[in-house]
Amino acid sequence: MSLEIIIDWLQAALRWAAPLIIVSIGEVYSERSGVINMGIEGIMLFGALTGIAAGFYLNSLWLAVIITAIIGLILGFAVAYLTVSRRTNQVVTGLMINMVSLGATDMIFSMMSETRKARVATFPAIFPSSMTNIPVLGKLLFAQPISTWVALILPFFAAYVLYKTRWGLNVRAVGDNPKAAATAGLSVIKIKYQTVVLSSIFAALGGCALSLAEVGYFSAGGMTAGRGFIVMAACVVAGWDPVRTALICIAFGAADAAQLRIQTLSSTIPYQFLQMLPYIVTIIALTIMVKRSRVPKTWGAPYDPKDV
């Protein structure tokens, strides 16, 4: 019985963590290049809504994913234009994008009332259902939707790109010393655009993983519930390393899954307190780990190419 609960909990932890991991990959790149894309929370909302709406109207999960990515791309260019080209304050810009997104998604959702009635098909599991009968692993891993698997594999691929490719080297160089990168002949602006757009695409896809992985509906009023911010915290705690960031995301997912379970088991602890739990975990992790992680040198600082 207790083992069952634990497996169930871990399975939920992975499922909850998957969207976070997907979002975190992009954010790691963006922040490594020096730009804090704080708009990911809002872009996630857009991704979640787009996934549902496209899934509903087009009746194709894969088209939904593609359209979500395109929406992320467009929003990414907007963020990059503001923070990189116009050099607006990255935090304020991000906050504004989040506010606008919250209102905009709610409004668009209310105009598409028909999507409320039916649930959209969710991401399927990729393994045959017979494999879900394998003890422990079957339920823990093989029953997971494809988005979870993507989230589990992606960090390793992302780490390879960051540490073992030219582009990854350029990203790291630009975030730590854009002037040196420019003197070496790189286009700093171009690289920052690439990472910011990429982070927005991943944020949108993460949002779509949130809505399409299981529930199959969009809920108005901010269904991302601060997950974008959690991802930002995870990046800091993990020192902007894709794999470690993913682990932190899983830890958060575990905390989130735990509080949901405790809510159903016990009525003595107020549920509002339990809902705070994942965020408290994040704050504690930040306080403990932050000193040890190495911040990209120009983290959050605008870059003016004329300033040599």
Place this chain on the structure above:
Amino acid sequence: MDENNFALQMQDITVEFPGVLANDHVNIDCKKGEVLGLLGENGAGKTTLMNVLYGLYPPTEGRILLDGKEVHIGSPLEAIQQGIGMVHQHFKLVDTLSVIENVILGIPTKKQRLDLEPAKKRLLQLCEEYELFVDPDEIVWRLPVGKQQWVEILKALYRDCKVLVLDEPTAVLTPAESDQLCRAIRRITADGRSVIFISHKLREVIQITDRITVIRDGKYIGTLATKDATQIKLAQMMVGRPVTIERKSRPVIEDLKPVLVMKNVNAKDDRGIQALKNLNLTVHAGEIVGVAGVDGNGQRELAECIAGLRKPTSGTITINDKRVTGVIADPTFVGFIPEDRQKTGLVMDFSIADNLIMKDYQNAPYAQNNVLQYTAIKKHARDMIRKYHVKTPSEDVRVRNLSGGNQQKVVIAREIDPEPVLDIASHPTRGLDLGAVANVHDTLLKERNRGAAVLFISAELQEVMALSDRIIVLFGGEIMGELNGEDADQEVIGQLMLGHHPEN
């Protein structure tokens, strides 16, 4: 002379910034296999000229010819592709990356996979060839500055530059490293590459270059063959008036009262390694104690301990019998000219006026009831600008926009004008040109004659000898020896700096 013999010609280069003519019809040319010295005071426009060459600013006027053909250079990438390599005065290295990663950074390639092995091989070949040895896998911030310089040079050579610009390359080097650099430059030009050597150190320029171009206040003054040049002649061209660094005569001050007393001081550096070992030192009122030594032998920690910025692990430091336990806020007590004026001496984005009251801002007349009094602050700034000859259009200019020498004048005005009992001057002339150096020396001497105790730290042996009443030599955090400034022998100090006790 055949046109085609020139690797580089820059003709009539004019660069205009809002309100400033940084370059005014400057001409330089550099033959293949030649070392051209570009000499000028700080703020004379040397760096601007080189930034034009490197595609960082478009010139308002003028043209650039490479191998006799006119070229347009619009970005650093284009400059690199045209065969121009540049080692900037402030290094452009990503110090969190390894040496090899810095070397290959930005080189266009189709291959996305980061395959460092062939690059390492080539780099090591270059290291051999030019005898500039670095470990390709070392992370740059772990390297001493001298080695970082090698990385910059190797980076340019790796890109197969035809013209290599070295902007003040020896400012951060020890004498031994400077010699090594000279040998490397000889090898570089032996391959038919040209080197432009920017400096304001006359001795080196004469030692290493074939021809010398002098610019002053953004204007072209002249070019002469090095064999016809003398230090005095060059200095005059550079400054526009005669200058010398000689031992300064000074009144004898009797009855010296100890001001700074350090007893058995031990301290650690930022990495937690012992930096000062059982140091005992007394500096009296009315004397300049010069601290000689190769950089990184405890000078920084010594200065920081006295200024209260670093806590000694044991021992006592007293100033006028008052124990130093933390940062000293009283400007009439200690004046501290830190070694890095841009990082610790000034807030670069504050105005001159704001920088000048940084130690005094909470006191009348600069503040009343916690409100800054800008009339008084600005008046004070104007007084200081006049008294210390800061070259600036107004007291509202951000210090970032001042030349190095003028920035240092702002620091000196703030630290020394309140007439402290102790002055700590840590490399106060680093990166300054001759005129500015003389200025700093005069100020410190005046301080001594006023009766202040002066601790003068410098890696330039000549100026330590020119200025000090007493000289101590630091090696590995210990005082290797103490000499009288009047009759100190350069050889003896040199031996002590390397940790040898010269035979008696």
